[in-house]
Amino acid sequence: MKFLLEYGISKETIEELKATLEDSTIFYFLCSKENVKQVIEYLKSIHVEVIDKLLINRLELFFLPVDKIKECFEAYNIEVLVQLMNDDINVLNNI
Amino acid sequence: MTEQKELINILKNAINDKKNDVKDYNNRLDQNLSRKMQLMDTLKQDVNEITKLDMNELNEIVTLFPIPEEDKASLKKELDIIKALLTLNQTEKTNYTLLPNQLEAVTKFIEYLEEYIEKKNIEKQSIDPEYNHIMVLTNKYKDLLSKLKKPNNTELISDIDTVLQLFQENNIGEDEKQAILLSLIKYNQEIIEKKETEINNQGLGITDSELKFIFARYGYNFYKLEKKYQLKLKKEGNRKNIEEVFYAIQKEGFSKLNEESSGLILSTLLLASTKESITTITSLAQKRGINITTIEKLVSAYIPNEYIYDGKYRIGRKEDFQKNVSLLVEHGISIPYVAEKEKEILILTNKRLQENLEWLERYGLYSEETETSLLDDFLSALKSPYIPEMIDIWIESHPLGLRYIKNNLTALSTNIETNKLLFHKLHLSATIGNNEAFRLIMSNGVKKLLLRKEITNDDIEYQGIHDMESAKRVNNQKEIHLKMEKKYQRIAKESLHHAISSTIFDYPEIISLDRFSDSKESLLYDINGLRISKLKVLRIYNALCEQNLGKTIDALLFAITYHKILTEEEYNDLVINITQTTGLEEII
Numbered sequence: 001m002k003f004l005l006e007y008g009i010s011k012e013t014i015e016e017l018k019a020t021l022e023d024s025t026i027f028y029f030l031c032s033k034e035n036v037k038q039v040i041e042y043l044k045s046i047h048v049e050v051i052d053k054l055l056i057n058r059l060e061l062f063f064l065p066v067d068k069i070k071e072c073f074e075a076y077n078i079e080v081l082v083q084l085m086n087d088d089i090n091v092l093n094n095i
Numbered sequence: 096m097t098e099q100k101e102l103i104n105i106l107k108n109a110i111n112d113k114k115n116d117v118k119d120y121n122n123r124l125d126q127n128l129s130r131k132m133q134l135m136d137t138l139k140q141d142v143n144e145i146t147k148l149d150m151n152e153l154n155e156i157v158t159l160f161p162i163p164e165e166d167k168a169s170l171k172k173e174l175d176i177i178k179a180l181l182t183l184n185q186t187e188k189t190n191y192t193l194l195p196n197q198l199e200a201v202t203k204f205i206e207y208l209e210e211y212i213e214k215k216n217i218e219k220q221s222i223d224p225e226y227n228h229i230m231v232l233t234n235k236y237k238d239l240l241s242k243l244k245k246p247n248n249t250e251l252i253s254d255i256d257t258v259l260q261l262f263q264e265n266n267i268g269e270d271e272k273q274a275i276l277l278s279l280i281k282y283n284q285e286i287i288e289k290k291e292t293e294i295n296n297q298g299l300g301i302t303d304s305e306l307k308f309i310f311a312r313y314g315y316n317f318y319k320l321e322k323k324y325q326l327k328l329k330k331e332g333n334r335k336n337i338e339e340v341f342y343a344i345q346k347e348g349f350s351k352l353n354e355e356s357s358g359l360i361l362s363t364l365l366l367a368s369t370k371e372s373i374t375t376i377t378s379l380a381q382k383r384g385i386n387i388t389t390i391e392k393l394v395s396a397y398i399p400n401e402y403i404y405d406g407k408y409r410i411g412r413k414e415d416f417q418k419n420v421s422l423l424v425e426h427g428i429s430i431p432y433v434a435e436k437e438k439e440i441l442i443l444t445n446k447r448l449q450e451n452l453e454w455l456e457r458y459g460l461y462s463e464e465t466e467t468s469l470l471d472d473f474l475s476a477l478k479s480p481y482i483p484e485m486i487d488i489w490i491e492s493h494p495l496g497l498r499y500i501k502n503n504l505t506a507l508s509t510n511i512e513t514n515k516l517l518f519h520k521l522h523l524s525a526t527i528g529n530n531e532a533f534r535l536i537m538s539n540g541v542k543k544l545l546l547r548k549e550i551t552n553d554d555i556e557y558q559g560i561h562d563m564e565s566a567k568r569v570n571n572q573k574e575i576h577l578k579m580e581k582k583y584q585r586i587a588k589e590s591l592h593h594a595i596s597s598t599i600f601d602y603p604e605i606i607s608l609d610r611f612s613d614s615k616e617s618l619l620y621d622i623n624g625l626r627i628s629k630l631k632v633l634r635i636y637n638a639l640c641e642q643n644l645g646k647t648i649d650a651l652l653f654a655i656t657y658h659k660i661l662t663e664e665e666y667n668d669l670v671i672n673i674t675q676t677t678g679l680e681e682i683i
Contacts, residue, residue: 094539
């Protein structure tokens, strides 16, 4: 999971993921590395500040095709959505 | 071989000699530590030996323990009483038996003393070269002995320096030295031969050109894989299995994998799965309405549970996948829905998935499937290792806590430790009596709760709370300490994985708590304004009772106050309330 450090993800987040996730989930995460990178890059491009929290609480987001995420997010006012997300990532339960 | 038996005897004697060296060393440099070790050993053998000990000496030792002053005073007092009682038994022929808390005091004394001695030994080792040398050499002798004694040892004996040191210290003659060294060479040769035979039998190891040929036959380029995966395949690959897996994935309609970006998936499938597992899982998936391309990269599903990747990672979940599909169907959850929204649920350990489904049912927390939503919070929560603990703390922290987690089951995925400040802020918001911690949004015509950034962001101050120190001060949090709290803590953690026994509902003290049931929310007790999760109390108290630690006021108070923020006044009122209501008594 060390590749996450290049994207500014903290060591504490990586340790939390290792402690919480089962080996099989971590393995699937590593198998999905390219997709994970694309999603992180997209989230950074729209100024999402809570990527660490999303990784811990909403790992499945990073397995979705990035185009699907974009399509879904762009149905809303991106700026408002990102602001709400930065306040509470659980806004994703409503989209 | 007789030379190896001889070497084993020499090693055993050398290790015994080293033990004596350590004793001498301790006597020379620290007679007090040696005395303490002796005292600990005698007390471990027979608690009655305490009658021969001087109380001043015992008190001096207790003073050295790293525990609060009040605990030291309490322990000294207990030991004094214990010594007095046991002395009376000897001199006046009385028959006093030690009570559980007195036995606990002796056990604690011995444990603290053991920790103290261990700590002093480690300190010595780090600063004293002589002691360090004795310990290092002893450990080397022990390593060598354990290899020689192990019946199917597969590690080569390569530490010849230690063998030569052993010879020198024990004045072994030249002829004997030569014979032992020759026998070690033969010993190592036998190990190498055994390993080569095993490799040949397993058919592990395969050449570049063989791999290139097999890959090409199925439309893949072996050399496009990253080097590390090429090496892994060459070292661990079984020719027959690789061919069979390639054939199986082609037959079952797997998409062609990109060698460069999907090297991990491809190499692991070829090494760890079999044609049988691929056929079984794809057949099951199709039967349950899952399109194979949806789960073709869920590699763990095709790998047997017992497989260990790189010697340490249990990534195989074939058997769990099969059980998980059945389990989800039993709970009325659509498998194609899961495969589309959150397929990694299918490769959780069946135990975690089952426990989580059961806990969510007990708390009555389910959420509807929404085909059009991006994500599903119910499925997300199923991955969590913290479900009951998190539900408890949410519903206890704020009157809106339960509604918040009903709207956002993903809140159960984090752990209490990383969210301590959040819960302190929520608690304060509840104490102040406002709902400003939350905001409402409309979603599909329904009002849903979210939290404000002052609560979710630890860097933003809220009503004077900016770190844990200020949080505890602002909330006037009382640090609660109970006599057996370490044991209680351990049992509370274990209780997350056990069902609540139905017998607990017949206990009079639990029946008496019914008067505190919250009239508006069945998951809660309302004990004079304190919101306490009922299932938390039942779960923990049940676990304590099953360990014969229940039926005391301490046990019930622990279950009630676990992870609960309380002031001193609230705690004192709680103690009075619960004591009066249940009639339980303190541990004596």
